[in-house]
Amino acid sequence: MSSKKELIISKIRSGVVIDHIPAGRALLVLRMLGITGREGFRVALVMNVESGKLGIKDIVKVEGRELTKDELNLIALVAPTATVNIIRDYEVVSKFKVVVPDVIEGLIKCKNPRCITNQQREPIRSRFRVVFREPLKLVCDYCGTIHDLGDIEKSLGIT
């Protein structure tokens, strides 16, 4: 019992704790952040622990790392229930829920090779509208191609 508790609450000095991740998606969140384990960050993954809100949940902690707005948007896509805690000197200095954006710009490639955002001669920033959150569905603003979570993973080179 005590070791289980320790696993969940052991503190980090500074960095981020991403809590309330839907169970089974912690690895996906790490990959969204481009963290493979080779960067030298101290990373803790807690998977399938009890949560009052979600039943079971995952938690990711990364020491010495902060998150950009783009990264928060990507996390929101795969873990719309996530709560982010920013830690400095062992204290939570900021805590907030991620917000699933209505529009995602420039982060994901459209899977339609003929889409104008994939033309090399006149590169246009990709733009997707979030039409459904769970399960995730994005539609390309330029060609109307629908993308699901698997497409996004491919676009980010995750699979």
Ligand SMILES: [Zn+2]
């Ligand atoms: Zn497109």
